[in-house]
Amino acid sequence: MTRRVLSALSVAVLAIGAALYGPGLARRPTLHFTPDGAFGDDLLREPIGIVHRAGRLYVSDAGADRIVVFDTTGSVAQIWCDSALAGRPMHLGLTADGGVLVPLYLRDRVDIFAADGEPRARIGGESGAAPGRMDAPAGAAELNGRLYIADFYNHRIDVLQGDAPGVLGAPGRVLGGRLHYPTDVAADDSLLYVADAYNHRIQVFRQDGTLVRRWGGPFGFGGRGGLPGWFRVATGIEVADGRVYVADFENDRVQVFTPAGRYLGRIEADLKHPTDVAVGADGAVYVVDFGNHRIVRFRTR
Numbered sequence: 001m002t003r004r005v006l007s008a009l010s011v012a013v014l015a016i017g018a019a020l021y022g023p024g025l026a027r028r029p030t031l032h033f034t035p036d037g038a039f040g041d042d043l044l045r046e047p048i049g050i051v052h053r054a055g056r057l058y059v060s061d062a063g064a065d066r067i068v069v070f071d072t073t074g075s076v077a078q079i080w081c082d083s084a085l086a087g088r089p090m091h092l093g094l095t096a097d098g099g100v101l102v103p104l105y106l107r108d109r110v111d112i113f114a115a116d117g118e119p120r121a122r123i124g125g126e127s128g129a130a131p132g133r134m135d136a137p138a139g140a141a142e143l144n145g146r147l148y149i150a151d152f153y154n155h156r157i158d159v160l161q162g163d164a165p166g167v168l169g170a171p172g173r174v175l176g177g178r179l180h181y182p183t184d185v186a187a188d189d190s191l192l193y194v195a196d197a198y199n200h201r202i203q204v205f206r207q208d209g210t211l212v213r214r215w216g217g218p219f220g221f222g223g224r225g226g227l228p229g230w231f232r233v234a235t236g237i238e239v240a241d242g243r244v245y246v247a248d249f250e251n252d253r254v255q256v257f258t259p260a261g262r263y264l265g266r267i268e269a270d271l272k273h274p275t276d277v278a279v280g281a282d283g284a285v286y287v288v289d290f291g292n293h294r295i296v297r298f299r300t301r
Contacts, residue, residue: 031265039074041294060089091139103137139184215261236276
């Protein structure tokens with residue numbers, strides 16, 4: 001009986017601890033990553049966002065107001081220096097028809113480019129809090145024909161489809177669905193994942209705005225911390241191959257989870273303030289190492 005009671009108490013303590021201190025407390029990492037080269041440090045100035053498509057890595061070089069396109073070996077394929085990019089390009093996104101979404105933080109708009117850098121469309125451009133306007137867009141993603149934009153100073157996600165703008169989330173702290181300076185968005189087949197940066201957590205929504213889950217800090221309430229499953233500014237997010245990668249800016253690491261928020265492991269070798277992640281077709285993980293002005297490639301081992 002004593003052993004059973006102690007076993008039950010141990011399980012209860014672990015369950016409470018995991019809820020209070022994050023999804024990684026009672027779980028050892030199951031994924032391990034090793035560096036496999038770095039590139040761009042002789043070219044990039046404050047890189048922030050990255051996406052991968054068809055063997056190309058598109059990187060927003062915010063300090064130089066341009067997009068640098070690399071192949072997966074690190075060779076430069078293109079540099080987009082269009083004057084339209086002046087305005088600090090941020091976390092990039094992709095459209096279903098091959099476009100690249102470029103939020104311009106200082107211009108309050110999102111530009112859409114073809115894969116070869118040809119401008120396609122421009123969304124926004126007027127600062128404000130009314131639906132259809134934005135104040136410092138920081139990230140963008142497309143899901144089932146809708147465009148979702150992390151609207152940094154409005155503390156919300158703007159939703160655009162046709163002529164009917166909408167909003168997902170609301171300003172605030174602690175409570176589910178409340179956002180505090182969101183910086184990035186990513187999507188899988190049906191859900192939207194939000195880097196709720198200064199609430200130090202991840203929140204997951206359905207397209208109708210229903211909150212599905214959240215993690216980071218005690219009970220997903222947020223709060224800064226360095227334990228597994230905690231964040232100090234969850235600044236960038238990528239969903240790929242059944243995993244969620246989160247750039248944990250001030251902890252100098254990337255944390256990896258299942259879509260349900262279960263902790264899988266971390267990437268942290270020689271990173272300084274990582275801001276974003278992309279995953280290649282071969283499973284290689286590319287991390288924007290903002291503080292070192294470069295891209296670092298990792299592989300699982």
